[in-house]
Amino acid sequence: MVTIKDIAKAAGVSPSTVSRVISNHSRISKATTEKVKRIMEEMGYHPNVMAKSLVSKTTKTLAIVLPRPAEELFQDFFFGELLRGILAHSTKAGYDMLLAAATSPADEQDTISRLVLGRRVDGVVLLSSRQNDPLIKLLAKHEFPTVLIGRTEGHDTIISVDTDNVQASFDATTHMLNQGHTKIGFVIGPPNLTVSVDRLAGYRKAMEEAGLTINPEWIVDGEFLQHSGYRAMSFVMNIPDPPTALIVIDDVTAFGVLRGLNELGFQVPHDISLVSFNNIALAELASPAISSVDISTYQLGYTASHLLVRRIQENLASQARNIIPHRLVVRESSIKEIHKRG
Amino acid sequence: MVTIKDIAKAAGVSPSTVSRVISNHSRISKATTEKVKRIMEEMGYHPNVMAKSLVSKTTKTLAIVLPRPAEELFQDFFFGELLRGILAHSTKAGYDMLLAAATSPADEQDTISRLVLGRRVDGVVLLSSRQNDPLIKLLAKHEFPTVLIGRTEGHDTIISVDTDNVQASFDATTHMLNQGHTKIGFVIGPPNLTVSVDRLAGYRKAMEEAGLTINPEWIVDGEFLQHSGYRAMSFVMNIPDPPTALIVIDDVTAFGVLRGLNELGFQVPHDISLVSFNNIALAELASPAISSVDISTYQLGYTASHLLVRRIQENLASQARNIIPHRLVVRESSIKEIHKRG
DNA sequence: CTGAAAGCGCTTACAG
DNA sequence: CTGAAAGCGCTTACAG
Structure with a gap:
């Protein structure tokens, strides 16, 4: 050496x-x-990076804290894109990214303590946005540079990058209303995630503003879909007054919905229309292609890193909540007239 | 502090x-x-982690080097799973993971040099398995602890964890042969990836051993599928002697194939059967569910970290090539008799 | 069982 | 424009 x-x-x-x-x-x-x-x-x-670090008291490293396994499985499908966005910026800014995972909540605390209090990293990107996250509390207490991708409650000062999920869901529902639907259902996700709460709220708001009443039976639990889309769909489609359109919490769940409907012999969008969220790469490859709200995943990541680095370097208290615009991408699953190519 | x-x-x-x-x-x-x-x-x-590191000359950190963007897009869909496997082990072994990306080849070299020669990490996990990777050369030259997920040529000593892709593809093809197919096609991937080369080879081998001749027109380029599965499928299905079964390079491409066939009015598996590779979570949610060779993605990651840590700590030259077993998961896309539930 | 001292590889006032 | 010295927070022979 x-x-x-x-x-x-x-x-x-x-x-x-x-x-x-x-x-x-x-x-x-x-x-x-x-x-x-x-x-x-x-x-x-x-x-020698370590020696430099020791005297400069700066590590030029950020940590990404992954949500616990199985907690946000659907994230897997846009995680690559998110990471690419984060890395694109952090690399440009000269920061390395450390990946921190945790198996148990206690574990998670330990890992973060070690990284943060042991001065191994200069800042933290949080991916999980559970309600009442203890990690956020810990980081806030130490005033450690942190940016959250998502939204949390009770910590108004933490810098966050997020989609306006209420509005996104409002838009998706409005799209269905514009297509002439009135009986619109919603396939929900894990209730402890703010994204679930917000998207459900946007749907309710749109229905309410349209003067429509939501039949509680139109709300389907999407958590059981992965392995029994058939049963979940069978139930909702066999109620006396079934929905003619469904807003689905995310694209992965939409695949389950699509499959359940298929097995039951329902045609999308002929018998029932679908729209979902996140616009993962596979959404357009589904048959029919799935209409989805694009949340600019890459941009979410890029901006997160950008805000974090700014916070670290300039100690600038940027505004707490930063919204990345979304955009509904309409495909076959939500429009009655399909023009086939060829 | x-x-x-x-x-x-x-x-x-x-x-x-x-x-x-x-x-x-x-x-x-x-x-x-x-x-x-x-x-x-x-x-x-x-x-203070840095201080400890400086004197102990060990960082307790590994780096994961990501393939360049767009190069192995399909990896996105099992990247989460792979990462989870790597992290599961590395966390247990007390190592942090650093994520290194690179935009250009030159960039990549610089990043690696900085991390490796600047003693920022103790070992490297390479995800890319391009032919003639200059990174591998660099790491081998410095005898730096490295494990490759995949296979490369010309570096027999590098520790690698991989699927036996030739065998996996042989098995997938054999499955089709057992279903009575003789006109079996192959949808290929990027030719510079060893995984593409190996899977094509396994297919050829199985066909040859079965005494069957491959019509060159049955080999479809899957790289153009993402946005024109229709056109690619249209071509192959309209040749005088179209295949009745397709082996597809990966699940994501299989979605494109499925969609193209759908648009053309072909039924899977009635008109044509499909089998693909990787068994990403969405494969079973496709309609019809896609038969896929499960490559134990999590296990690949876990083992990679395990071998790397062993190499670092015990300086043990484990065998170069480590094969993780695969397993064909047969679903609807490759069996003629579909038993619908319900 | 414990302490004083040297050193890991770098940076940075201070002095010239 | 350049050097000697002190120090970042830790570890580890060496000595007792």
Whole structure:
């Protein structure tokens, strides 16, 4: 391992000077700079990140805290895209990303304590947005640079990046209303996630504003869909007054819905229309292609990293809640007239 | 920030003693141990990871190097699962994971150099398995602990974890042969990926051993499928002697195939059977559910981390190539008799 | 069982 | 423009 001292010796200067050359310090002669740089190149010098970190008290590293397994399974399908957005910015800004997972809640606390209080990272991106997250409490207590992707309650000061899920769901429902539907159902997700709460609220709001009453039986629990879309759909489609359209909590669940309906012999969108959320890559490859609210996943990630780095570097208290615009992508699953190509 | 010195002062001992208590050194009296631990607790001490790292010359961190964007898009859909496997083990073994991405090849080299030669990580998990990967060359040259998920050529000594893709594809093809198919086609992936090469080879091998000739027109390019499954399928289904079964490079592409066939009015599996690879979570939610070779994605990740940590800690040269067993999961897309439930 | 000292590889006032 | 010295927070022979 070649160190700054080795370079100093070889170049006939002091370690301080080498250090200054590395950090492009202003008052170093051009001659020395060139000489030192050449020797660093020759000897294959690479600065020791840990040593630098120790004295600078900054790690140039951010942590991403993953939600616990199975908790937000659907996230898997846009996680890659989210990560790509986060990394695109953090790499540009010169930060590395540390991935932190936790199996149990206690574990999670320990991991975070170690990373945050052990000064292993400069900031944290939280992906989980459970209600009353103890992690958020911990990070807020230590005033540690944090940005949340999602929304939480009771912590108004934490910087967050999110979709306006109430509005997104309102828009999706309005789309169905515009298609002439009045009997619109909703396939819900895990009730402890704010995204579930918000999307359900947007749906209710749109129905209410349209003067329509929601039949409680139109609300289907999507958590049981993965393995029994058939049964869940069978129930809702066999009530006396079945919905003619469904708003589905996310694309993955929509696949389950589609499959359940298929098995039951219902045609989408002929017998029933569908619209869902997130617009994962596979949504357009479904048969029929699924209408979905695109939440700009990449942008969510990119912005999260951007806000976090700004918070770290400038200690700038940017506004707490940052909304990334969404956009409904209408495909076959929600329009009656299908024009087949060919 | 409370340091080891602060604790030492408060406990009336030397920093050395505090350090020994932290690392559970043997010859420390029970009394001192308890006292120091109590004070650490009271003062909220957390060891500075960077300082420890600097002296121990070990970072307790691994890096995952992501393939370049768009290069292995399909990976997105099992990336979460892979990551979960890697993290499950690395967390247990006490290692953090650093995520490294790169936009350009040059960038990639720089990032790796910085991480590896700057001693920021103790080992590297490579996800990309391109032919002739320059990264592999670099890591091999420095004899840096590395494990590759996938297969490469020309580096026989690098530790790798992989599916036997030739065999997996052989099995998938055999399954089709057993179903009575003789005109079996293949939808290929990016030709620079070894996984593409291997799966195509397994298919050819099975066909050859069955004494069947492959019509070159049965080989469809899956790279154009995402947005024009229709056109690709239209071509292959309109040749004079169309296939009655298709082996598809991965599940995501299979969705595109399914959609293309759907638009053309072909029924799966009635008109044509399908089988693909990876068994992503959505495969069973397709309509019809897609038969797919399960490659134990989680296990691939878990094993990769396991082998890497062993290599780091014991400097054990485990065998180069480690195969994780696969298993064909037969679903509706490849069996003629469909028994609908209900 | 415990402490003083040296050192990991770097940075940064301070002095010239 | 450059160097000597102190220090970041920890560990670890060495000595007792």
